[in-house]
Structures are given as structure tokens and as C-alpha cells.
Amino acid sequence: MKLNQGKIGRQEIVCAVAITACASGIFTPGSQTLYANGNPAYISMLLSAGLALCVFGLLVRAMRRTGAHTLWELLRFGLGSVAGRIAATFYTLLFILSAASLLSRFTLLLGQFVFPLTPGWNILIYLLAAACVPAWLGLEGLGRAARLLGWPMLFSLTLALILAAGNYEPYRLAPFPGDSMPGLAGFGARGTLFFLPALLGLLVVAKGAHGLSNAGKAGYIANAVSGVLAAVCRLCLGMSYSYKDLAQMHSPMYRLATGFKAEGYFSRLDVLLVFGWAMGGMLAAAFYIYAASYLYTNAFGQEDIRPSVAVFSGVAGAAALAPHLQFAPPEAVMAFLSAYGYILMVAPLLMAAMIARAHVKRRRRARGGAV
């Protein structure tokens, strides 16, 4: 077996998952839908992180009860071999799409603001290489590098927020909390699409994180950190611009960073900050690609993860490039996925968890009867 997994400690896995969830939570959501009817994103981010945590908690509990060590084992135990494989393929696709959406966002951000004359594919090559190679090298390197490179990302995020502090006006947060409570709840539920994949990735590689118990604790910590950071970023954005302006912005975080203009040698600090975030984005995409490859490898009995990593990186790259080539899925599909994607994502998991639990109960009862 050559799964390039090894063993990493809690700090490393927390950093890897937190960076992934943070990058997804902060940079992936589309501004148009998020700020369509008000400025409640800072609350909905917390709600999304909380909901993701609940689902994660349920899954960890189900895995503990059923004795499953990884997400694949839970799917197989709950849904059986064939349906489990279908579900595993679905989650593999989810991870690939999560990576693609991150890569696409950063390609767009860099193409629009830093390299305006460079074609998207050219930028994507660098991002993709920096995502593919770490995934190829495996979880150990990825986790340890996340522990080191998490600091530049955190530093660049907090620096952007601190430097923009002069522009904050709390009145821009009105109306509080957004247009309506159901709308807020809806945003919160949809937002799980940004936080849950990272946690699912953690469950996929739980063996490499010293087992389920450690992975569970790491997941709670990582989710709390990323949820709070994403919410703080949205709060700062909300205080800097009105929701109408935010809805029009493609990359509000970059706009926030450009709000600060330094004098002399430190002018245009925003470009440096963007590359701090981009490093986080690369690691996050690498984590998704690794999780996708690992799940696929487990589900289909492959012995080497590297061919999957190469193929899935290519697929993620192609998917990330699609919007830049004016190739996009039909509007209706996108709207459906945006509105109900979270249900599609959570439903098979919950089903697998419930069936698995029922199996265990039945077994226990049967054992009790036999005794």
C-alpha cells in the first residue's frame, strides 16, 4: 500500500482542517447570493459552522458506535458495498468540486487584481501545481506544512482586518439580523457546503490523525477556529461596506485590503496579503484533493494513491478553468445546487449513519437474545 498517509498529531491536523475550512468559508461564497437581502453573513457563518459541527458530531458518534475508523468504513457499513461505493464516488466529487471552487476563486481574484493581463489558465497552473504536489507527497507533509504555513495565512488575514479598522462603521450592519430570520437560517444551512467538506475530509483521513477520537477533537477545534475567523471577516466586511456594495463585489476581502494605503516602501501591501491567503488556498485545495484520492483509493481497493491524485488534480483544474473559458453549467442546475446542495451533501451521510446505527442495535439485540 502506498497511501502516503503516515501519522500526524493533533496540532497538524487541526491546522490543515482549519486552513481548509477557513479558505472555503472566507473565499468561496459568492457575494451576490450572500448579500442579496441584507448583511447577515457574519451570523450565518457562525450558524453554518455550528450546523457543520452538529453533522460532524453525529457522524463521529455513529462511527464510534459502529466501530468504523474512516468515513468509507461508515458508508460501507451503513449502505453496503455497492451503495457505499456510489456514495464514496459522490463525496469524492464533492471534494474535487470544493478544491476546484477554491482554485477558481483564487484564479479569478489574482487574474482580476494582480495579473490583469494574464490568462486564467496560466495562473491556474501555479495554483494547481502547488495543490497537486503536496497532495502527491501525502498527508504527513501536508499537515506539518499546514502547521507552518497557517501562521502566514492567519497573519495576513488579521493584518488585513486590523489595517482596515479605520473604515469600520457599525451602522452598515443594519438591518439586524438581515431581512428575516428564515432567510438567515437558510443562509446558515447553505453555508454548511463551505465548512462541512473539510470536516468530512478529516473523517476520511481519520486513521492518519491517530484515530477517530483524536480526529473528532481536532475537528471540533478546527471548526470552531475557522467558523469564528470566517464570521469575524464577514463582520469586518459588513462594517466596511453596505450589503448593496458587497453584493456587487467579486472579492470583498481583497477590496478590504486595498482600503489601506501605506506610504513609502510599504505601499501596496495588499498584494503581499493576497499571496498569504493564496498559500492557504493552495494547501486547502491540496487537502481536498488528498481526501478525494484517499476516499476513492479506499473505496475501490487501489493500493497507490498517486495515480488518483494526478487524475483528480487534473479534473479539479479543468473544473476550475471552466468558468474562465465561458463554460458553465446551466443556471437552473447551479441555482438548485446552491439552494439544496447541502441537503444532497448531508442526506447520504445521515442515512448511512442511521442505518449503521440500526445495524448495530439489531446486532446487539440478536446477541442479547442468543445469550
Added chain:
Amino acid sequence: MQTKERKGGSIWGILRFDEADEEFELLESERGRPKAYTRPEKPAPREKPAPASRFLFENERRLRQEFRCNVNSDILLRRFRLGQSVDALAVCMNGMASGGMINDFILRQGMRPGCMDGAAGSPARFAMDNIFAQQESECTADWQTIKMAILDGKTAVFIEGDELAVLMDTRGYEKRGVENAQNEKVVKGPQEGFNESLRTNITLLRRIIKTDDFVCEFQHAGGKNNVQLAIAYRQDVVNPNLLKEVKRRLHNVRARMLTSDGAIERMTERYGLSPLPQVLSTERPDRTAAHIMQGHVAVLLEGSPTASVMPATLFTLMATSEDSYMRRPPGAILRMVRYIGAGMSILLPGYFMAVAMHHQGMLSTETIVTIIQSREMVFLPLGLEMLFLLWVFQLLREAGVRVPGSVGQSIGIIGGLVLGQAAVSANMVSTVVLIIAALAGLGNFTIPDYSTQIAASYFRIFLLLLGWAGGLLGLSAGIVVLTVWMARLKSYGVPFLAPVAPKTFKGGSGGMRGRINRRQRPVDYINTWEEGQ
């Protein structure tokens, strides 16, 4: 059929999907039996030579034949009569053995009349116990051992009627004395360095480590030139799994000739293509001893003036012995300067290239004007200009190292000044780029380990090319890839970036210089025996 063991050095190994990696872990979770996924390669079965004969003429004939005495005049065979009654033959290698010792303590003692009186049992044993005044001597009939001993500078004495030969340590070959360490100089602390004599090197270590658990195991190094190596460690401290793994890897060493521990390093390290070393090579006994005290294993090779200490991490390679000899604040600041220098050496040319070529908006007007003015008449593109200067720097450095003594220093200084000035006057390079290249080069010299310096220069060029091609995006992609790759690297099962990533120290200082009293405990990431108790 014998399974062929995969070597880490093959470039095709990266692309092979059908073989599992040979991996050894020394993490806490991996305690217990060592995981040797591949069996050590068995040495090819060799026919054991027949033991020595009871007849002196037979032994003499055999020695003359095997040492090619018809053409080889180095071997000395001296017949004499032991106690003027028994025929004996002393055999040694001219130049390797001390003539004075042989004359005084073997021949003079052996030729005394009546010294063999009362000999009973084995005459060789009797002679060893009663006649020869040598502190290190043994009796053996094993022909291979006898031959090896003679080649090593010992003297073998064969006695008529006994198949045992007496081997005596009469080594007296010329060797370099203990001198100052040439490449790891310090202002404070001991100055002496290893030399080419294995025995002297071990003595230097024993003078520092005066504990009963300090063990030196001698074994054949694996080269066909039959040199020996010593594995030095503290038995009560060292992690047994680490020791087993070191021995296993050394067992697999096969080479035509071994003259330097560098060759052993290359043949035992897991990642053969890595520019970064996975073993610390040091010429300082105090540094080696400090690591042995902490639970590391050191390997010393006969004929090599350096010791290989394993496992090595990035922070081991970036430390010097002087750090420990200074007070904590200056020691910590020195180390920080070193890290900044190393970072500057690796990142500065790439960063400058990225900013100057792709992100001019980040620079102030004054800076841009200065760069443009300095490059006004330069005909080379900026990237080539930087590559050219880095190349010149490597040339000067290589020339300075190879040319002896003061001439080497002069080449460095004059070459740098003259070439730099001439290149600026000829409009080949600009002053700004010259300064950047010089700073990067200077930063490179702050890295204490020579192999790491070379690795840093490769990284510098890799990041320079990425910065040139992709600006800060290329640079950050390169940093991510390099960091992940380094994080994945292991030295004898220990992650290369330990104790920072993974964080393994308990309340320690990581890469920085910690308190001396904390060093009473062994380092955490080796999982030493002492720590486990």
C-alpha cells in the same frame, strides 16, 4: 530468487506505482518493535578460508602467496627462534606497524634464551601470556582475522606446532595530529577536531563522555577496501529502534571503496535525491559528544575526519556548538541571525525578481527609479543578469574552496571585487542586482552546515526561476511545495522539521536556543530510552 531491494536514490522510484516505500518511523506511536519493511540484504555467501596450519612453512607459503610477496615488498616476514628452541614467524605490514615496538616487545622478548621453558599446552597461548609484552593481544586460528589484523598494522606471530597465531597491536603508522577544526570554527569553546585515525577520534569522544554506558561498536564498513567503522552511542539513553535501524542500514552498505563518511551517508539515507542532508556531518568532537549525550547515534569511519550523527533535523543542521557556549540572549540572537540569513539567501533573489518583473506597483517611485537607472545600459534581461551573478558567485565559492589557503581567500576577495566592478563597468550587470546577489550569497554563509548551504543555493535558484516566471504567485507556490516537501522528509524516522512541525518538544524552545538546564533531558523527538523510563 532474491528480492531486489528498492533504493531511495532512483528517480524512477517516484513514478513507480507497484512498490511500497521502505519507511521507518520513530514517532511515539511507533514504539515497540522496529518496522523494517524490507529484510536486510544478505551478503553473498563466501567460502570461509581454511584456518591457519600447525606447520610454519605452510603458513609462510600461504601468506607469501596471498599477499603476492613476489611483487609486493610491503609485507615483512621475519623468522626467529622463540626462546632459541621453537621456530616462529612474525608477520607485519611495513609502515603500518611500528618497528620499534616489534623489536622491543616481540623479537627481543621472544629471543631470550629459555623463555619457552615450562611451556605446556598451546605454545601460542603460553607466549602471549608469558613472553610478549603487549597490552592488546589475542590468539586466533581464523585466517581471515589474521589477514585483516596484519593489514590493519598488527603483528601476527606463528609458532611451529600450533595453529593459533598471536595477534598483537603494534600499529604505528603516520597520521595527522589532533588539530583545530577547519570548517566549524568557533570563538568560544574547544578548538580540536577529528583526524583520520578512528582510534584517536574515539579517544577524543571518550575524553568528553566519561560514562560507563558509552559504547563504540566496531564493524566492517562494507567497502572492499576493508576499512572499519565505529557506531558510538549511549546504551542507557539511545532509542533501541533507532540503533537497530542504523545498524540495518549500515549492514546494507556495499561499495568498492569507502574513504569518507559521506559515501556511507549517501548509501544509508532514505531520500537519495534530496539536496538536504539527512545526517549531520561534523568534525568537532564536542558537537558529536553533545549529540551522543542527547541520545543520537554517531558513526565514525576509519580514514574520515568527520563523524556522522543521526538523526538530523533542520534545526540540528542550523545550530553550532558555539550557541551553547554563549549566554542565552546572544546565543538566541546569533541563531536568529542565522535563520534570517538563510531565509534571505533562499528568498531574496526570487522575491526581488518577482517584484521587479511582475509587481512594480508594490515598489515606491524612488526604488523603481533607482532600479531603472542602474539597469539603463545593461543589455542582459533582469532574470539572466541575476542568474549570471549567482553563477559567478558559485564559481568564486568553488574556486575559493578548492584553491589552497591564502590563495583561495584572495580569489574570493579579488575575484568578487574585480569581477563585480568589471561586470558593472561592462554593463553586464547592474549595481542593485549585484547587491541582491551579494546579500543572498552572504546569507548563504550563515548556514553552518556545508551540505545545507549547497541545498540552499539550489532552492534559491528554484525560487528565482519561479519568481521570474510567475511573480509572487510562482514564489508562493514554490514556498508551499518546498515546505511540504521538507515537512515530509525524514531522517532515520524523525521528521526533518521536528521539533517544530511536528511539535514534539515539551515546553522547550523548538528551533531557538533553549536554557542549558533544560538540556539535562534528552531531546523529545528521538524517544530515547532514558525519556521513556
